[in-house]
Amino acid sequence: xxxxxxxxxxxxxxxxxxxxxxxxxVSTGWGDPSCPLKEGTIAGTEVVLIGRHGREHTIPxxxxxxxxxxxxxxxxxxxxxxxxxxxxxxxxEIGRGxxxxxxxxxxxxxxxxxxxxxxFEPHTPVHTPMAEPFDNAMRGLLIKKSxxxxxxxxxxxxxxxxxxxxxxxKAESAMFxxxxxxxxxxxxAPEAILAVEAGVPYAAVAMSTDYDCWKEDEExxxxxxxxxxxxxxxxxxxxxxxxxxxxxx
Numbered sequence: 042x043x044x045x046x047x048x049x050x051x052x053x054x055x056x057x058x059x060x061x062x063x064x065x066x067v068s069t070g071w072g073d074p075s076c077p078l079k080e081g082t083i084a085g086t087e088v089v090l091i092g093r094h095g096r097e098h099t100i101p102x103x104x105x106x107x108x109x110x111x112x113x114x115x116x117x118x119x120x121x122x123x124x125x126x127x128x129x130x131x132x133x134e135i136g137r138g139x140x141x142x143x144x145x146x147x148x149x150x151x152x153x154x155x156x157x158x159x160x161f162e163p164h165t166p167v168h169t170p171m172a173e174p175f176d177n178a179m180r181g182l183l184i185k186k187s188x189x190x191x192x193x194x195x196x197x198x199x200x201x202x203x204x205x206x207x208x209x210x211k212a213e214s215a216m217f218x219x220x221x222x223x224x225x226x227x228x229x230a231p232e233a234i235l236a237v238e239a240g241v242p243y244a245a246v247a248m249s250t251d252y253d254c255w256k257e258d259e260e261x262x263x264x265x266x267x268x269x270x271x272x273x274x275x276x277x278x279x280x281x282x283x284x285x286x287x288x289x290x
Contacts, residue, residue, distance in 0.1 A: 046119035
């Protein structure tokens with residue numbers, strides 16, 4: 042039976058969307074996840090919601106227990122994971138409020154546990170393939186539904202994850218553009234890595250909220266500006282996810 046884990050998903054905990062909702066406090070061998078799991082159904086499909094940064098956004102990006110979050114969703118029986126994330130655009134054509142169906146990441150973090158495999162069994166090292174970190178079937182559904190809903194979206198994009206919580210310098214922003222990154226955030230790595238290691242298909246849809254600081258004719262990014270764009274587009278994100286969830290098999 043399909044059960045969807047949703048990371049982020051602001052607004053999906055609305056009682057009109059999430060039916061028969063109930064909180065469940067859990068722990069894992071990696072510690073506690075960011076918040077209690079909220080379990081219910083969306084369009085008849087079982088879902089489990091978790092707020093990446095806690096329900097009141099109190100956990101900085103580096104302090105998120107990504108291993109516990111992924112493990113908690115797997116332990117809850119999730120067969121797939123959908124993630125949402127706010128990103129800064131590193132490309133002129135990716136405007137504020139645009140969605141990006143991510144297909145690649147660059148991990149520029151330095152201080153986070155990035156694997157479940159802290160030791161190997163004798164003579165059996167585990168080196169997980171990561172060439173295609175995002176599940177193509179779910180990506181296809183996100184693209185299809187974005188098209189049907191008439192959203193401003195991009196069918197692929199490379200996200201670079203930085204440590205945070207500070208934003209980039211102009212020099213860093215220019216470097217990330219030169220590396221081929223399309224958007225920037227503080228959370229997809231190691232989240233995507235851990236989902237792949239755990240064997241749970243994972244896809245992420247990003248919402249562009251700003252232009253980081255590379256664009257000379259724009260004000261450098263601020264948290265207030267990020268929040269304003271995200272809140273004004275959250276209903277579009279909810280529409281996208283609630284139309285995709287019933288079709289995931």
